[in-house]
Amino acid sequence: MELKTIGLTKKFGSKTAVDHLDLTLTNGVYGLLGANGAGKTTLMRLLCDIQEPTSGQILLDGKEIAGLGEAYRDCLGYLPQQFGYYPEFSALDFLLYISALKGLGESTAQTKSRELLEAVGLSKEGRRRIRTFSGGMKQRLGIAQAMLNDPHILILDEPTAGLDPKERVRFRNLISAFSKDRIVILSTHIVSDVEFIAEEIVMMKSGRVIHFGNPQEITSEIEGQVWECTVPAASAERYAAAYNTSNLRNISENQTVLRIIADRPPMENAVRVQPTLEDLYLYYFKGGYEK
Amino acid sequence: MKRLIYFELRKIFSRRLAQIALIGVLLFTALLSITTYRNKYAYDPYIGQGSGKAAVEIDKAAAARYEGVLTDETVRKMMSDFAPASDLHGMNAVYLYQNATQSAAFARFANQDGSWNGQTVSDVFGDEEIRIGYVDGWLSTSQNMARSFVALALAVIVMTAPVFSGEYEGVDNIILTSRYGRTRCTAAKVTAGVFAAIFATALTVALNLILALLFYGTEGLDCSILFASIDYVEGFIPFNITCGALVSYQVLLAFTCTLSTVGATLLVSAMSKNQAVAFVVSMAVFLFPALVPITEASPLFRLVGLLPLYHVLAVALLSVEQMGNGLLYAVWAVPAALFFLGVGAVFSRRIFARHQIV
Numbered sequence: 105m106e107l108k109t110i111g112l113t114k115k116f117g118s119k120t121a122v123d124h125l126d127l128t129l130t131n132g133v134y135g136l137l138g139a140n141g142a143g144k145t146t147l148m149r150l151l152c153d154i155q156e157p158t159s160g161q162i163l164l165d166g167k168e169i170a171g172l173g174e175a176y177r178d179c180l181g182y183l184p185q186q187f188g189y190y191p192e193f194s195a196l197d198f199l200l201y202i203s204a205l206k207g208l209g210e211s212t213a214q215t216k217s218r219e220l221l222e223a224v225g226l227s228k229e230g231r232r233r234i235r236t237f238s239g240g241m242k243q244r245l246g247i248a249q250a251m252l253n254d255p256h257i258l259i260l261d262e263p264t265a266g267l268d269p270k271e272r273v274r275f276r277n278l279i280s281a282f283s284k285d286r287i288v289i290l291s292t293h294i295v296s297d298v299e300f301i302a303e304e305i306v307m308m309k310s311g312r313v314i315h316f317g318n319p320q321e322i323t324s325e326i327e328g329q330v331w332e333c334t335v336p337a338a339s340a341e342r343y344a345a346a347y348n349t350s351n352l353r354n355i356s357e358n359q360t361v362l363r364i365i366a367d368r369p370p371m372e373n374a375v376r377v378q379p380t381l382e383d384l385y386l387y388y389f390k391g392g393y394e395k
Numbered sequence: 396m397k398r399l400i401y402f403e404l405r406k407i408f409s410r411r412l413a414q415i416a417l418i419g420v421l422l423f424t425a426l427l428s429i430t431t432y433r434n435k436y437a438y439d440p441y442i443g444q445g446s447g448k449a450a451v452e453i454d455k456a457a458a459a460r461y462e463g464v465l466t467d468e469t470v471r472k473m474m475s476d477f478a479p480a481s482d483l484h485g486m487n488a489v490y491l492y493q494n495a496t497q498s499a500a501f502a503r504f505a506n507q508d509g510s511w512n513g514q515t516v517s518d519v520f521g522d523e524e525i526r527i528g529y530v531d532g533w534l535s536t537s538q539n540m541a542r543s544f545v546a547l548a549l550a551v552i553v554m555t556a557p558v559f560s561g562e563y564e565g566v567d568n569i570i571l572t573s574r575y576g577r578t579r580c581t582a583a584k585v586t587a588g589v590f591a592a593i594f595a596t597a598l599t600v601a602l603n604l605i606l607a608l609l610f611y612g613t614e615g616l617d618c619s620i621l622f623a624s625i626d627y628v629e630g631f632i633p634f635n636i637t638c639g640a641l642v643s644y645q646v647l648l649a650f651t652c653t654l655s656t657v658g659a660t661l662l663v664s665a666m667s668k669n670q671a672v673a674f675v676v677s678m679a680v681f682l683f684p685a686l687v688p689i690t691e692a693s694p695l696f697r698l699v700g701l702l703p704l705y706h707v708l709a710v711a712l713l714s715v716e717q718m719g720n721g722l723l724y725a726v727w728a729v730p731a732a733l734f735f736l737g738v739g740a741v742f743s744r745r746i747f748a749r750h751q752i753v
Contacts (some may be wrong), residue, residue: 110718116753141426149568149752152568152571152572153572154571154751154752155752155753156751173577174574174575174578177572177573177574177576177577178574180572181572182569182572184565184567184568184569184752186565187563187565187566187568187569188564188565188566188567188569189566190406190409190560191568192410193405193409197402197405200398200402201402202569202573204398204399204402204575205399205569205570205573205574205575205576206574206575207574207575210398220524249569253573253574318440320505392486
């Protein structure tokens with residue numbers, strides 16, 4: 105299966121959210137990284153055919169998705185960034201409803217819904233009304249609904265938002281087990297989640313892809329530009345503000361290690377270290393928001 | 396498809412506001428019927444006076460004495476039986492109310508002092524054969540139904556306004572990315588909206604009729620509405636139809652009103668970005684004709700009268716014309732309702748299916 109975008113562009117008035125994007129996605133897990141406003145959510149909505157592109161094409165195995173209609177949606181699973189629910193429905197009812205929308209038979213829907221409630225750790229809460237759920241529980245329910253139809257293309261927008269560390273690990277395992285022979289696209293601000301499960305990283309800035317490749321490949325761009333420096337704890341904050349700092353770690357009462365991204369050694373005692381995806385993210389998106 | 400309709404119905408009926416609206420209409424209907432019944436008053440020179448149940452009994456007994464086809468002889472007997480026993484102190488006897496039969500007779504055949512005005516049945520009613528009897532109960536019911544059905548239409552708006560607009564508050568992106576989200580789901584939404592409206596209408600109609608049967612019985616259903624007491628605007632419907640026919644028309648118009656309202660509301664719902672806007676706009680669309688300065692005498696009323704509000708107000712629409720086949724012009728409300736429903740169903744589905752998530 106191949107999902108391809110050709111010159112994909114989406115404009116909102118004068119703002120270009122997605123700018124002439126050419127991407128080819130085959131089976132695998134793709135992590136979408138980018139600051140707020142980089143165009144990740146818009147790209148996902150375009151791929152889900154719930155937003156019309158201003159120009160360009162999205163092809164599934166060479167056919168335009170807009171023309172595929174039900175056939176395309178049949179192989180699609182989507183978790184939006186913010187999704188609504190029916191407060192009076194129980195979790196199980198909600199999944200059964202989405203199953204009906206996805207065209208699952210009644211007995212399959214029952215089986216699949218219970219399986220997924222188990223998989224996301226909600227099996228004991230199946231009969232509870234959604235309005236009584238915490239944010240994390242709702243998010244897990246959202247993940248479950250996206251997977252009901254065993255989609256070949258699974259698109260998850262911020263799936264780990266609101267999940268505690270244990271739930272995030274459960275999610276990562278779930279996606280890893282699920283992703284064989286499928287296209288899974290997920291966006292998150294939690295870089296470590298992407299680092300763990302994504303085989304390919306798509307880094308976006310201003311609606312364009314600035315990096316596309318596996319984590320090792322794309323972090324090589326800042327190879328030799330990540331340093332660790334030990335500074336007095338009292339002046340750590342001053343140094344952190346002066347440099348592009350990706351981490352700050354106290355090693356003793358009066359000493360702090362700063363992880364700095366810079367072309368040259370920021371200070372004499374700087375030690376060159378191996379770059380991570382988080383370093384690369386901060387290198388591009390210091391400040392966390394794109395205007 | 397059945398499961399989708401089931402879930403859509405659950406969504407409609409699980410909303411607290413919809414439950415309150417439906418229960419509110421039923422309570423309003425019951426209260427209206429009970430208070431009307433309890434406030435009945437009647438006096439008959441041969442029986443005495445009473446209120447509530449006693450008044451209904453007195454009215455029935457008074458009507459029974461003259462039951463049958465209205466003749467000049469019956470008129471003269473009524474005018475003599477109900478002649479004022481005391482000085483009216485200048486009050487016009489047309490407005491004198493002793494009981495429903497007396498009031499109906501005086502409204503048409505009395506001079507200011509309560510004596511017979513010399514008019515014959517054919518002077519007042521032409522060649523029509525006017526069957527008289529106890530019509531007060533069913534005319535009260537008719538009057539209450541008009542009020543109850545207006546409340547019902549508003550409740551139907553409350554129930555169906557969120558059908559599409561409610562999804563725009565976050566579930567739309569899940570629905571629109573699912574296999575049947577743009578096809579069967581939209582059809583299920585429209586079907587569920589129609590079922591919900593029919594159910595609410597049937598319930599309200601049934602409650603009105605059950606209470607009417609309990610309070611007034613079946614007497615008068617075969618009698619003409621034209622011999623109505625002065626209290627009833629139904630008496631202004633210029634066609635010799637029975638109370639049974641009047642109630643049947645009103646029940647039909649209740650269904651055409653709610654179906655038309657569902658059509659319009661679904662369309663507004665699909666176009667509105669949230670439920671509150673859908674409620675307000677749908678209510679405004681429904682009530683707007685009340686502000687249009689067109690009377691039933693205007694030729695334009697033939698069109699305006701087919702808007703849903705006039706279906707439930709009934710009297711104006713029922714007064715337009717009696718067609719060659721004996722049916723009243725009001726039956727055009729049926730194709731009008733199908734038109735509103737069809738337009739609402741087609742366009743609301745299309746708008747929702749093509750809706751862009753932003």
